[in-house]
Amino acid sequence: MSKKENLSLRDAYGETLVELGGENPHVVVLDADLSGSTRTSKFAKKFPDRFFNIGIAEADMMSTAAGLAVAGKIPFASTFAVFASGRAWDQVRQSICFSKLNVKIVASHGGITVGEDGPTHHAMEDLALMRVMPNLTVIVPVDAVETASAIRVMAQTNGPMYLRTAREKFPVLYDKGEKFNIGKGKELKNGSDVAIIACGLMVSVALEAAEQLEQDGISTAVINMSTIKPIDSELILRVAATTGSIVTAEEHSIVGGLGSAVAEVVCENEPVAAVVRVGMKAQLAQSGKPKELLELYGMNKSSIVGAAHRAIALKREPAHKSGSSS
Amino acid sequence: MSKTNDIEELTRIANELRIDIIEMLHKSGSGHPGGSLSAIDILTALYFSRMSHSPGSTNDSDHDIFILSKGHAAPAVYAALAKSGYFDKSHLGTLRQIDSILSGHPYSQSTPGIEVTTGSLGQGLSMANGIAIARKLDRRSSRVFCMMGDGEIQEGQIWEAAMTSAHYKLDNVVGILDNNGLQIDGFCHDIMSLEPIGDKWRAFGWEVIEINGHDMSQILDSLDEALTIKYKPTLIWAHTVKGKGVSFMENVAKYHGTTPTDEELQRALLELTASGN
Numbered sequence: 001m002s003k004k005e006n007l008s009l010r011d012a013y014g015e016t017l018v019e020l021g022g023e024n025p026h027v028v029v030l031d032a033d034l035s036g037s038t039r040t041s042k043f044a045k046k047f048p049d050r051f052f053n054i055g056i057a058e059a060d061m062m063s064t065a066a067g068l069a070v071a072g073k074i075p076f077a078s079t080f081a082v083f084a085s086g087r088a089w090d091q092v093r094q095s096i097c098f099s100k101l102n103v104k105i106v107a108s109h110g111g112i113t114v115g116e117d118g119p120t121h122h123a124m125e126d127l128a129l130m131r132v133m134p135n136l137t138v139i140v141p142v143d144a145v146e147t148a149s150a151i152r153v154m155a156q157t158n159g160p161m162y163l164r165t166a167r168e169k170f171p172v173l174y175d176k177g178e179k180f181n182i183g184k185g186k187e188l189k190n191g192s193d194v195a196i197i198a199c200g201l202m203v204s205v206a207l208e209a210a211e212q213l214e215q216d217g218i219s220t221a222v223i224n225m226s227t228i229k230p231i232d233s234e235l236i237l238r239v240a241a242t243t244g245s246i247v248t249a250e251e252h253s254i255v256g257g258l259g260s261a262v263a264e265v266v267c268e269n270e271p272v273a274a275v276v277r278v279g280m281k282a283q284l285a286q287s288g289k290p291k292e293l294l295e296l297y298g299m300n301k302s303s304i305v306g307a308a309h310r311a312i313a314l315k316r317e318p319a320h321k322s323g324s325s326s
Numbered sequence: 327m328s329k330t331n332d333i334e335e336l337t338r339i340a341n342e343l344r345i346d347i348i349e350m351l352h353k354s355g356s357g358h359p360g361g362s363l364s365a366i367d368i369l370t371a372l373y374f375s376r377m378s379h380s381p382g383s384t385n386d387s388d389h390d391i392f393i394l395s396k397g398h399a400a401p402a403v404y405a406a407l408a409k410s411g412y413f414d415k416s417h418l419g420t421l422r423q424i425d426s427i428l429s430g431h432p433y434s435q436s437t438p439g440i441e442v443t444t445g446s447l448g449q450g451l452s453m454a455n456g457i458a459i460a461r462k463l464d465r466r467s468s469r470v471f472c473m474m475g476d477g478e479i480q481e482g483q484i485w486e487a488a489m490t491s492a493h494y495k496l497d498n499v500v501g502i503l504d505n506n507g508l509q510i511d512g513f514c515h516d517i518m519s520l521e522p523i524g525d526k527w528r529a530f531g532w533e534v535i536e537i538n539g540h541d542m543s544q545i546l547d548s549l550d551e552a553l554t555i556k557y558k559p560t561l562i563w564a565h566t567v568k569g570k571g572v573s574f575m576e577n578v579a580k581y582h583g584t585t586p587t588d589e590e591l592q593r594a595l596l597e598l599t600a601s602g603n
């Protein structure tokens with residue numbers, strides 16, 4: 001399955017936007033002085049009349065997008081993830097989400113792989129910040145193929161949505177034409193001892209970890225959970241039942257993102273399963289190369305392998321499990 | 327490093343710091359040359375002539391504070407801080423690397439001489455107001471200098487802060503606008519018009535002093551004049567050139583965030599050493 005070619009998610013976004021622009025005259029695009037980086041510049045070049053660079057004014061951009069949606073347009077608004085989620089949080093909340101407006105926020109430079117720009121530019125809280133929003137769908141595509149499909153689905157589906165792309169290129173896991181479905185995770189590999197539920201860049205790392213775990217005799221499932229909200233509880237509970245041990249992996253703080261979403265589902269349902277979260281545990285990172293930072297802050301293969309062993313150790317014995325369900 | 331009023335000496339220092347900026351960004355391979363070079367003459371005047379500051383007593387409320395609200399120009403401040411003795415110059419070669427004290431953007435927790443964290447644009451002037459209000463409460467006469475980018479003043483928070491400075495009559499706040507005409511996506515006037523800049527700040531209750539931000543004597547005079555303005559904040563509206571001092575970077579949007587290649591480094595150093603003589 002893994003073809004190991006690396007492709008850019010933001011390029012996929014920019015190219016799909018151009019296609020959508022040709023197909024639907026109601027698609028409009030906004031940016032906040034980062035159009036080269038977010039790749040909305042491709043749309044700007046092709047459809048200058050439907051592109052609005054609001055300047056370095058993210059709050060204004062979000063509420064302007066809300067206005068465009070009220071008047072029937074399909075606005076895509078882009079900036080870096082740290083600004084889309086943090087700088088304009090209240091505008092996203094009140095102007096966009098409260099009214100369930102059809103605004104598509106596509107944020108580039110998610111996660112720690114922003115790298116050298118340092119902690120002010122790392123987006124390690126965006127999923128938490130966006131996940132608590134009312135009515136907002138939150139998507140973290142795994143590769144360029146899924147990004148392109150997700151952007152199309154977003155344009156066709158009414159309602160506010162947030163999608164996170166990245167500065168770095170990600171390994172391509174899917175064949176062209178693979179279809180993204182909102183709210184549906186995908187089991188890329190099945191297994192019975194432990195399930196790794198991951199999103200974004202961490203899915204390919206999870207696949208590598210699974211390879212090693214299999215060599216150690218541990219049957220490992222890997223799930224691409226590309227919709228963080230609404231989360232696919234059915235799939236989570238299914239693998240909780242088959243494995244009893246879950247590891248989550250995300251390029252994000254372990255607080256409030258995918259790991260929290262999975263834990264919330266598992267905690268309040270049967271069957272009981274252990275959940276161990278892989279993500280950033282430190283309060284803040286530092287400048288550095290993307291790869292170095294992923295290693296240093298524990299978003300790597302060895303952390304996932306370690307977490308899998310821990311989740312298995314935490315797994316309750318079947319007898320204990322049935323006893324505790326009363 | 328002792329202070330000087332000598333224009334030639336300050337010009338020489340600015341040139342030396344330009345070389346530091348270029349070398350540090352060549353080594354790091356990522357970062358922002360354009361806005362560092364447009365700001366460096368003003369920073370030189372502040373750090374080596376007019377600002378009251380000293381390494382080792384950064385919490386002293388009698389000292390002035392500099393806030394780089396346009397945080398991406400961090401290399402310019404790092405060069406000035408190293409030369410001022412806040413840390414050894416060898417650190418400049420570690421910019422943006424793991425375990426470096428020099429983060430991609432100014433980060434108060436890791437760099438001596440950096441008072442506040444910036445990088446997300448638009449927040450510096452509000453922090454400057456906070457410090458200025460506290461200084462007034464403490465009856466201190468020190469000043470707060472806050473440098474903003476012209477693209478940066480598109481952020482609404484800048485104008486919220488501009489109202490606050492004027493409302494509280496913060497004559498100890500000196501805003502400095504690095505008006506280099508460019509932001510990331512192109513010329514400011516194409517992206518989101520700023521004009522009339524001077525009238526806007528004046529309408530918000532500020533005294534505005536318009537200068538050429540690369541003319542050392544104009545910079546010094548404006549900083550002195552700002553001292554004489556009472557009961558309102560002053561904006562030094564500095565017309566600058568993005569990438570100033572390295573010909574192929576001047577006025578080119580690309581060099582906002584593109585670091586010099588090996589060959590470009592050599593060309594830049596040739597130019598800068600020539601103008602240093």
Ligand SMILES: Cc1ncc(C[n+]2csc(CCOP(=O)(O)OP(=O)(O)O)c2C)c(N)n1
Nearest residue numbers: 033361445446447475476477478508509510
């Ligand atoms: C809130 C926020 N939005 C966007 C950015 C990304 N960004 C970094 S620098 C920059 C352009 C700044 O232009 P200007 O203020 O004119 O700076 P200068 O020309 O002096 O480099 C942008 C948009 C940011 N750092 N912070």
Ligand SMILES: [Mg+2]
Nearest residue numbers: 476477506508
């Ligand atoms: Mg500028």
